[in-house]
Amino acid sequence: MLDSIATVSLGGTLREKLEAISAAGFRAAEIFENDFVSSDLSAHDLRLLMDDLGLQNIAYQPFRDFEGLKGHARKRVFDRAERKFDLMQEMGTDLLLVCSSTMKDAEGDEGRIIDDFRELGERAASRGLRIGYEGLAWGRYINDHRDVAAIVSAVDLPSVGIILDSFHSLSRHIPISSIMDIDPAKIFLAQIADAPLMNMDILQWSRHFRCMPLQGGLPVTEWVAALIKIGYSGPLSLEIFNDRFRSGFSKTVAIDGKRSLVTVRDDAHYLVGEETHLPDRSDPAIKFIEFSVPPGKGEELGKILDMIGFEHIGNHKIRDVALWRSQDDIFIIINRESYSFSGSFSLIHGDALCAIGLYIKDRKAALERAHHLGMAVAENLSDSLSGRSINAIRSVGGSLVYFLDEDVYTELWEKEFEITQKIKPEIKGSITSFDHVASIVGYDEFLSWVLYWTSLFDLEVCQEVDLIDPGGVVQSQALESKNKNFRLTLNGSLGARTLASRFEKKFLGAGYQHIALGTDDIFAFSKRMRKTGLPILEINKNYYDDIQARFGLTDAFIIELSDGNILYDRDSDGGEFFQIFSRAIDRMFFFEIVQRVGEYKGYGAANTQVRLTAQRRAGEKQYSEHI
Ligand SMILES: O=C(O)c1ccc(O)c(O)c1
Numbered sequence: 249m250l251d252s253i254a255t256v257s258l259g260g261t262l263r264e265k266l267e268a269i270s271a272a273g274f275r276a277a278e279i280f281e282n283d284f285v286s287s288d289l290s291a292h293d294l295r296l297l298m299d300d301l302g303l304q305n306i307a308y309q310p311f312r313d314f315e316g317l318k319g320h321a322r323k324r325v326f327d328r329a330e331r332k333f334d335l336m337q338e339m340g341t342d343l344l345l346v347c348s349s350t351m352k353d354a355e356g357d358e359g360r361i362i363d364d365f366r367e368l369g370e371r372a373a374s375r376g377l378r379i380g381y382e383g384l385a386w387g388r389y390i391n392d393h394r395d396v397a398a399i400v401s402a403v404d405l406p407s408v409g410i411i412l413d414s415f416h417s418l419s420r421h422i423p424i425s426s427i428m429d430i431d432p433a434k435i436f437l438a439q440i441a442d443a444p445l446m447n448m449d450i451l452q453w454s455r456h457f458r459c460m461p462l463q464g465g466l467p468v469t470e471w472v473a474a475l476i477k478i479g480y481s482g483p484l485s486l487e488i489f490n491d492r493f494r495s496g497f498s499k500t501v502a503i504d505g506k507r508s509l510v511t512v513r514d515d516a517h518y519l520v521g522e523e524t525h526l527p528d529r530s531d532p533a534i535k536f537i538e539f540s541v542p543p544g545k546g547e548e549l550g551k552i553l554d555m556i557g558f559e560h561i562g563n564h565k566i567r568d569v570a571l572w573r574s575q576d577d578i579f580i581i582i583n584r585e586s587y588s589f590s591g592s593f594s595l596i597h598g599d600a601l602c603a604i605g606l607y608i609k610d611r612k613a614a615l616e617r618a619h620h621l622g623m624a625v626a627e628n629l630s631d632s633l634s635g636r637s638i639n640a641i642r643s644v645g646g647s648l649v650y651f652l653d654e655d656v657y658t659e660l661w662e663k664e665f666e667i668t669q670k671i672k673p674e675i676k677g678s679i680t681s682f683d684h685v686a687s688i689v690g691y692d693e694f695l696s697w698v699l700y701w702t703s704l705f706d707l708e709v710c711q712e713v714d715l716i717d718p719g720g721v722v723q724s725q726a727l728e729s730k731n732k733n734f735r736l737t738l739n740g741s742l743g744a745r746t747l748a749s750r751f752e753k754k755f756l757g758a759g760y761q762h763i764a765l766g767t768d769d770i771f772a773f774s775k776r777m778r779k780t781g782l783p784i785l786e787i788n789k790n791y792y793d794d795i796q797a798r799f800g801l802t803d804a805f806i807i808e809l810s811d812g813n814i815l816y817d818r819d820s821d822g823g824e825f826f827q828i829f830s831r832a833i834d835r836m837f838f839f840e841i842v843q844r845v846g847e848y849k850g851y852g853a854a855n856t857q858v859r860l861t862a863q864r865r866a867g868e869k870q871y872s873e874h875i
């Protein structure tokens with residue numbers, strides 16, 4: 249299947265779009281009519297440009313409101329088609345996409361539509377051109393690929409075929425199995441797009457919210473698998489109408505497009521039991537978090553870790569790197585080495601989470617997969633004392649994800665660090681896990697990061713939620729591994745005054761804003777914090793009145809919660825969630841401490857407005873104390 253993308257999927261001028269498409273490794277593209285009409289390139293120039301860029305022009309599209317007309321209107325529409333045929337021959341494509349009519353005045357009589365396509369097909373064939381018929385999900389009469397297939401079959405000309413589009417079929421829940429009834433030779437083009445599951449008008453959904461496969465919730469992989477099963481081998485073309493893609497960097501969108509196509513096709517081959525090209529996705533687990541800190545700094549971070557219950561157990565043998573540990577091998581690294589990746593990171597971002605270490609069973613396979621997906625892989629990063637190379641990939645905001653396997657992991661601490669502290673006995677309410685890491689990403693890049701994580705690892709994409717910040721709405725998406733050893737949230741907002749946007753501005757880009765650490769006894773933790781003096785985010789009284797009423801909690805329980813500024817949530821299966829937030833370091837990075845009881849699956853979204861408002865109050869207070 250030839251990889252292709254429709255120019256409508258990207259922002260920029262037609263030339264910029266095509267350059268980005270070619271640079272991302274595509275060898276084919278569909279030319280969207282509006283892009284051509286608004287371009288200063290003539291059809292001939294376009295042909296030369298695409299030749300130079302090594303791109304095959306696989307379709308000109310769309311030709312609208314063609315079928316079912318009478319009299320003069322019918323004559324006019326054929327004249328219009330002939331003008332497009334002229335253009336197509338000049339620009340060097342042989343396929344015209346005709347999308348089903350949405351016109352009130354057109355007729356839906358099948359015989360008439362068949363006659364129209366027969367005549368158009370004959371006219372096209374006389375010029376060596378072809379016609380592909382696509383049923384728009386909102387087409388007036390034809391809005392189902394089964395009807396399109398029946399018409400194409402009745403027309404019975406080699407120059408008239410079907411154009412399938414996953415969005416049109418899947419948005420209307422047309423069974424994927426119906427693809428099995430189609431003759432693959434009759435399919436001239438397969439367009440693919442995913443979309444988040446939303447309950448809205450299909451036209452608006454399609455024009456603004458389509459996204460790439462692996463970024464949304466439609467069963468696109470199964471859909472592509474059905475095409476493979478019937479032996480379709482024509483082009484597979486991304487056609488994504490999305491406001492954010494139009495305003496994003498066309499280069500990034502094109503690279504993501506390629507990544508998405510490669511992955512979805514590979515997943516589809518896997519589904520049908522055929523050989524795949526990419527190594528399998530792995531199941532990651534967070535093993536350490538690394539902070540970059542400018543030399544001589546990081547005192548506050550150290551103090552907070554100490555109060556939370558982490559212990560500074562040793563230092564790197566030759567570098568200015570400190571190792572902190574909690575119970576159950578939860579490691580945090582504070583890196584003050586100036587001439588290093590971390591040093592450069594802290595130069596830009598100050599105290600910041602610069603890397604996460606993920607344990608992966610088959611590290612080599614994961615790296616190879618990242619490589620195939622066009623991710624930036626840093627090999628042999630350190631002159632590791634253990635003699636083993638540690639590899640990493642570039643991630644959110646230029647931070648790193650280290651890949652660790654059994655070999656690297658067991659030797660990492662022993663060989664590289666001088667461990668000076670003996671392990672202390674377990675205490676109640678200590679930190680026992682990394683629950684999740686929370687990243688802030690630009691609104692434009694949001695879907696790009698969804699794709700990054702889902703194409704690389706075996707992750708579940710949770711339902712997207714809107715969080716209400718006093719400064720605006722924040723879009724939030726959680727991704728998690730099946731065994732829950734890896735959980736990550738992506739947060740992005742358009743409003744300039746949300747905590748997320750302020751972070752992005754102050755941090756000079758995307759990055760990790762907080763980590764959530766898990767404890768098995770939040771009340772013991774809370775009591776300990778009152779002794780150690782961890783500055784905790786104060787939660788207002790109205791909140792506790794509300795949860796008492798909402799969940800029917802006892803007075804004693806509410807007092808315990810409110811004394812510790814603990815947020816509480818309960819899901820419909822009785823799973824419970826407790827959260828405590830530290831005050832932010834320099835109004836930027838903070839810690840969340842959580843306890844999950846039972847099978848609680850979420851992230852406390854119901855509490856987020858209360859938390860974000862409390863953070864706004866705390867920030868204002870801190871600010872006014874400074875001036
Ligand atoms: O939204 C549209 O009009 C439109 C046009 C062409 C397509 O291929 C399509 O899927 C949708």
Ligand SMILES: [Mg+2]
Pocket residue numbers: 382413439487
């Ligand atoms: Mg389409």
